[in-house]
Amino acid sequence: MKLLDLNGILTFNVKDVYDSFIIRSKIESRLNDLEIKTQFNDRNELVFKSVSFIVSSGSQRSRLNALRFINEGKIYISKSDNFMKISWSVKLDNLYFISLCFSIGLWIVINSLSSINKTVLSGISLTFFLLFIYMGINIIKIRMKDIVNMSVYKKR
Numbered sequence: 001m002k003l004l005d006l007n008g009i010l011t012f013n014v015k016d017v018y019d020s021f022i023i024r025s026k027i028e029s030r031l032n033d034l035e036i037k038t039q040f041n042d043r044n045e046l047v048f049k050s051v052s053f054i055v056s057s058g059s060q061r062s063r064l065n066a067l068r069f070i071n072e073g074k075i076y077i078s079k080s081d082n083f084m085k086i087s088w089s090v091k092l093d094n095l096y097f098i099s100l101c102f103s104i105g106l107w108i109v110i111n112s113l114s115s116i117n118k119t120v121l122s123g124i125s126l127t128f129f130l131l132f133i134y135m136g137i138n139i140i141k142i143r144m145k146d147i148v149n150m151s152v153y154k155k156r
Contacts, residue, residue, distance in 0.1 A: 004096075006140055007089045010148055014084055017152045020077050023086070026151035027075060046075040075148075086152070088144050095136040103129035 017023065024046060028038045031048050038048045049072040073090035107125040110116060116124075 004092055005089050006092055006137060007087070008141060008144060009088075010086045010145065010152075012084045012086070012152055014079070014082055017084055020079055020084065023077060023084075023151050027147060030147050030151055046077075048073055048075070084152075086148050088148070090140055090144065092137070092140075095133060095140070099129050099132035099136065102132055 018026070028046060031038050031046075036048045036050050038046055041047050071091060071094040073088060076087045078085045078087070103125040106128055107121060110121055110124065111118075
């Protein structure tokens with residue numbers, strides 16, 4: 001379903017970039033630095049998933065892992081004569097869940113602290129839900145472009 005996936009395509013001139021194998025290894029190492037597990041599948045795609053940590057309760061690391069926007073996705077690198085195309089897709093289910101929890105929590109807090117009409121309160125919660133999704137999608141796009149751009153270009 002397109003609503004649950006975020007896709008992007010970046011094209012580069014072949015003269016300015018590394019070989020596709022070097023790009024794959026650099027992207028893989030950058031994702032591993034972010035503690036995201038990577039592997040290649042049958043169709044030559046780099047599939048990534050965030051690593052689950054099983055640690056003692058109350059650990060800062062387990063709390064931060066639950067709040068990741070980029071939970072899983074794919075990166076595909078294809079090369080034509082003069083251009084290299086890097087396609088990526090990220091699943092947005094974590095983003096929707098976090099924004100829904102945030103907007104429901106906001107609805108409960110505002111409802112308990114003030115006597116605003118329920119319709120207005122629902123409108124405020126819906127606005128924050130959509131705003132949170134918009135900000136999350138932009139953060140994911142910026143992060144994925146940074147990961148790809150830092151792995152592609154040759155140093156001069």
